[in-house]
Amino acid sequence: xxxxxxxxxxxxxxxxxxxxxxxxxxxxxxxxxxxxxxxxxxxxxxxxxxxxxxxxxxxxxxxxxxxxxxxxxxxxxxxxxxxxxxxxxxxxxxxxxxxxxxxxxxxxxxxxxxxxxxxxxxxxxxxxxxxxxxxxxxxxxxxxxxxxxxxxxxxxxxxxxxxxxxxxxxxxxxxxxxxxxxxxxxxxxxxxxxxxxxxxxxxxxxxxxxxxxxxxxxxxxxxxxxxxxxxxxxxxxxxxxxxxxxxx
Amino acid sequence: xxxxxxxxxxxxxxxxxxxxxxxxxxxxxxxxxxxxxxxxxxxxxxxxxxxxxxxxxxxxxxxxxxxxxxxxxxxxxxxxxxxxxxxxxxxxxxxxxxxxxxxxxxxxxxxxxxxxxxxxxxxxxxxxxxxxxxxxxxxxxxxxxxxxxxxxxxxxxxxxxxxxxxxxxxxxxxxxxxxxxxxxxxxxxxxxxxxxxxxxxxxxxxxxxxxxxxxxxxxxxxxxxxxxxxxxxxxxxxxxxxxxxxxxxxxxxxxxxxxxxxxxxxxxxxxxxxxxxxxxxxxxxxxxxxxxxxxxxxxxxxxxxxxxx
Numbered sequence: 036x037x038x039x040x041x042x043x044x045x046x047x048x049x050x051x052x053x054x055x056x057x058x059x060x061x062x063x064x065x066x067x068x069x070x071x072x073x074x075x076x077x078x079x080x081x082x083x084x085x086x087x088x089x090x091x092x093x094x095x096x097x098x099x100x101x102x103x104x105x106x107x108x109x110x111x112x113x114x115x116x117x118x119x120x121x122x123x124x125x126x127x128x129x130x131x132x133x134x135x136x137x138x139x140x141x142x143x144x145x146x147x148x149x150x151x152x153x154x155x156x157x158x159x160x161x162x163x164x165x166x167x168x169x170x171x172x173x174x175x176x177x178x179x180x181x182x183x184x185x186x187x188x189x190x191x192x193x194x195x196x197x198x199x200x201x202x203x204x205x206x207x208x209x210x211x212x213x214x215x216x217x218x219x220x221x222x223x224x225x226x227x228x229x230x231x232x233x234x235x236x237x238x239x240x241x242x243x244x245x246x247x248x249x250x251x252x253x254x255x256x257x258x259x260x261x262x263x264x265x266x267x268x269x270x271x272x273x274x275x276x277x278x279x280x281x282x283x
Numbered sequence: 284x285x286x287x288x289x290x291x292x293x294x295x296x297x298x299x300x301x302x303x304x305x306x307x308x309x310x311x312x313x314x315x316x317x318x319x320x321x322x323x324x325x326x327x328x329x330x331x332x333x334x335x336x337x338x339x340x341x342x343x344x345x346x347x348x349x350x351x352x353x354x355x356x357x358x359x360x361x362x363x364x365x366x367x368x369x370x371x372x373x374x375x376x377x378x379x380x381x382x383x384x385x386x387x388x389x390x391x392x393x394x395x396x397x398x399x400x401x402x403x404x405x406x407x408x409x410x411x412x413x414x415x416x417x418x419x420x421x422x423x424x425x426x427x428x429x430x431x432x433x434x435x436x437x438x439x440x441x442x443x444x445x446x447x448x449x450x451x452x453x454x455x456x457x458x459x460x461x462x463x464x465x466x467x468x469x470x471x472x473x474x475x476x477x478x479x480x481x482x483x484x485x486x487x488x489x490x491x492x493x494x495x496x497x498x499x500x501x502x503x504x505x506x507x508x509x510x511x512x513x514x515x516x517x518x519x520x521x522x523x524x525x526x527x528x529x530x531x532x533x534x535x536x537x538x539x540x541x542x543x544x545x546x547x548x549x550x551x552x553x554x555x556x557x558x559x560x561x562x563x564x565x566x567x568x569x570x571x572x573x574x575x576x577x578x579x580x581x582x583x584x585x586x587x588x589x590x591x592x
Contacts, residue, residue, distance in 0.1 A: 050523050050543045054410040074524050130389060131382065156523060158406055158413075160391045161370075165347075165379030174348060174453035177376035180517070194518070195372050196291075196298065197469035201458040214524060215517045246388030250401060250416045255409075255549070261556070261566045266575030269583040272555070273591055275571060280553045282475070282532040283499060283588075 038093035038184065040084040041141055042117065043151035043163065045127075046101055046108045047073040050156065056252045063157070063252070072108045075152025077115065078219040079212035083182055084150050085116045086217060091184060093147075094118045098140055100133045102126055106235065113230035114222035120233070125240035129247045130158075134166030139241045142171060147206055148189065153178050153213040161211070168209035176204050180215040286313035287363040288334065289354050289381075291373045295324035299433065299472050300369035302332040304426045306434040308367045309333030311397045315367075318357045318445065320344055330440030332433050338445035345456045347373070349449035351380035356447035358385060363421075365397075370425035371471065378425045388419035392427045408523045408546035428471045429529045430550075462518050467502045470521065475501035475532045476551075478521060479509070480544075482537020482558065482577050486514035491581040492536065498585050504528070506538045522547035536577035540565025557581070 048054075048068045055064040072081075084095045097112045097120045099105050109120045123136045141149060149171075154161040161177075168175035176182075179191040180199070189208045192199045222230070264272045276283040286308040290301035297305070297319065308315045309332075317334035319327055321343035329337050338357050344350055354377060358366050366381055368374035370392040382389035394412070395403035402424065406413045470476065477496040483489065489503075496503045503519055510520035521528050523546040533551035537558065538544060545568050548554065556569035557580050566572045573580055 048407070050546075054407045056411070130379070130391075134379075134383075156408055159404075159408060159527075161375045162379040162382075162389060162391050165376055166383050166389075168348070169351065169380035169383035174346070175376060175380070176454065177347070178372055193372070195459065196293070196300075196472070197467075198459055198461040200456050201460075203455050203457055205453040214520065246382065246419050246422075247390055248416045248418055250414045252406070253403075253412045253414065255412065258568060259570070261569045261572045263572050263574065266573050266580055269573075269580065269587040270591060272571060272573060272584065273587050276532065276553070276555070280532075280570065282553045 036091070038087065038091045038147045039145055040088060040093060040095045041144070041146040041149045042076065042081045042084045042095060042097045043137060043149070044076045044081065044097045044099045044109065044112050045073040045152070045155045046070050046099070046105045047156050050074070060251045060253065061249070070108060072111050073152050073155045075154060075212060077112065079214065079216040080150040080152050081112055081115060081117065082217035082220050083212060084148070085220070087148070087182070087184060096121060098123065098137055100125055100127045100136050109235055110230045111222065113233045113235070114226040115220050116226060118233065120235045122235060122237050123240050124237050125243060128245050130160045130162035130166060131246040132243050134163045134170060136240055136243050137163070138167050138170035140238060141167070148184070149207070149209045151211050153211045164209050164211040171209070173207050173209050174204040175209045176202055177211045178213045179210050180213050182210055182216060284313045284365055285361050285363040286311070286315045286365040286367055287354065287358040287361050288315055288317050289350070289366070289368040289374065289377055290317045290319050290327070290329055291369065291371070292319050292321055292323060292327055295322045295327060297327040297329050297332070298369070298371070300371045300428045302328060302433040303428065303431045304367045304369045305329060305332040305334050307396065307426045307431045308365065309434065311365070313365055316357070316361045316363070317440070318354055320350065320353070323442070326440040326442055330438045331435040334440045337440045337442040339442050340445050340447070344449060344452070346452040346454040347376035348380060348454065349452055350377045351384060352449045353447045354381045355384040357445060365421070366423045368425050370427050374425045378423050382423040385421050385423065386419070387421035387423045388417050389423040390415050390417070391425045393424050394427050394430045405550065409527060409550050410546055427529070429474065462516065470502050470504055470519070470526050470528055473502035473528065474530050475499055476504050476528055476530045476534070477501045478504035478506070478533065478535045478538060479577065480506035480535070480538030481508050488578070489515070491578065495534070495581050495585045498588050501532070506544055535565055536581055538565055539563045540568060
């Protein structure tokens with residue numbers, strides 16, 4: 036039985052980006068920022084989908100909510116090995132908005148497994164997967180670090196407080212991927228060439244409700260100077276941690 | 284404002300992250316009802332942390348889709364316009380589903396109480412904060428572990444049995460394995476963390492990290508290269524693509540402090556950096572620093588604490 040995989044791909048600023056805001060701290064300043072595929076989406080969700088496709092047969096489609104400036108990161112996902120891509124042509128507003136657009140795309144498409152990264156590294160939400168699952172009335176395995184498919188069920192280990200839970204879920208299923216699910220794949224030249232001609236279908240947004248809006252961003256307060264303690268005075272550091280910082 | 288808080292339990296008691304969610308809701312000025320599922324001793328500590336009442340479902344339901352139905356039903360029966368859950372592994376799976384069921388707005392991982400109709404959360408892995416406008420009539424928030432602390436006023440909440448139609452289970456938990464044999468506090472909830480990086484030169488040298496961690500009842504962590512090289516398990520990796528932590532005390536030895544590492548730890552209240560390189564970027568983010576060799580400094584710190592008592 037072949038499988039249909041859908042992998043949610045988000046565009047995120049590179050992990051080394053300097054974070055700044057414009058327009059009265061209401062917008063992210065993308066000036067000079069390199070955008071990448073959100074690491075959790077790429078390294079774990081996408082690569083595991085490709086591995087499972089290689090094992091079971093089937094297709095891997097990616098879906099991205101965003102405007103044309105997302106196309107380079109979508110092509111990267113195609114170069115890594117996805118078969119085709121869907122871009123829902125809307126500026127993402129909040130998690131509910133993104134989830135409802137993805138759910139609308141997926142509802143009659145017959146996907147067996149919908150994967151997303153555990154969170155994006157810009158908004159750190161960890162929300163879209165759970166919302167998509169609820170909207171489509173499917174099981175949801177969150178923070179999974181392994182994923183296997185057998186006998187119409189998804190088997191996974193997932194992060195749980197201080198340990199790992201082994202779970203089994205009915206398919207179709209939505210899974211959020213955490214570190215460890217797969218190893219990063221670097222696209223080769225053949226993949227990059229092939230990605231240019233793979234289908235990237237742009238769909239008009241349908242529905243899309245909004246629950247929250249960002250009113251402004253703020254930078255954390257500047258840190259004071261680091262108080263240096265001589266390496267031969269460990270007692271002095273302990274004293275400072277106890278009496279000054281009061282954390283010991 | 285009525286609030287329904289989803290409070291996860293362990294061995295009949297509310298988890299620390301669950302109690303923080305309760306205290307948070309109370310501090311937002313809400314009248315708080317806790318929903319607790321499975322084995323429960325008394326009120327599980329919920330009353331002291333801010334709950335006026337506990338709704339209890341005895342059956343140990345584990346499919347978060349079912350838990351979300353129960354939470355939404357409890358919120359409905361309490362007339363709650365606010366639902367709060369911890370931003371831990373359980374809350375992350377439950378809360379988004381509850382928001383969809385209730386047609387609510389959702390803010391995950393809040394770091395401040397509701398002010399007016401705004402609430403604060405960290406974005407860009409702690410490199411910035413966002414003020415989020417709650418524009419829906421109902422809202423679901425998850426609270427960042429260790430961001431609020433637990434209030435305790437000694438009161439005990441009345442416990443009422445609660446029943447809800449939660450449908451069929453589509454997810455079954457088959458087993459659980461603890462990641463640490465010593466039963467130390469999980470990293471996101473730990474108030475003290477001792478962490479080490481490549482400066483330790485190999486996994487065989489972790490004994491000195493472990494000794495200091497044990498001496499000050501801290502949980503151990505590591506940098507990304509260390510977990511990538513397999514010196515330490517993935518679940519100890521703190522940083523932008525690992526676990527984000529905010530303990531009271533973060534001690535980092537032999538970690539230079541790349542921007543991705545800082546993103547995961549810079550919310551710590553006090554940071555101590557130990558590194559042979561005085562130019563290591565971590566010193567810029569640290570409150571206290573020692574320029575020195577971790578192989579000497581760590582055992583000395585352990586020794587100093589033991590002799591100072």
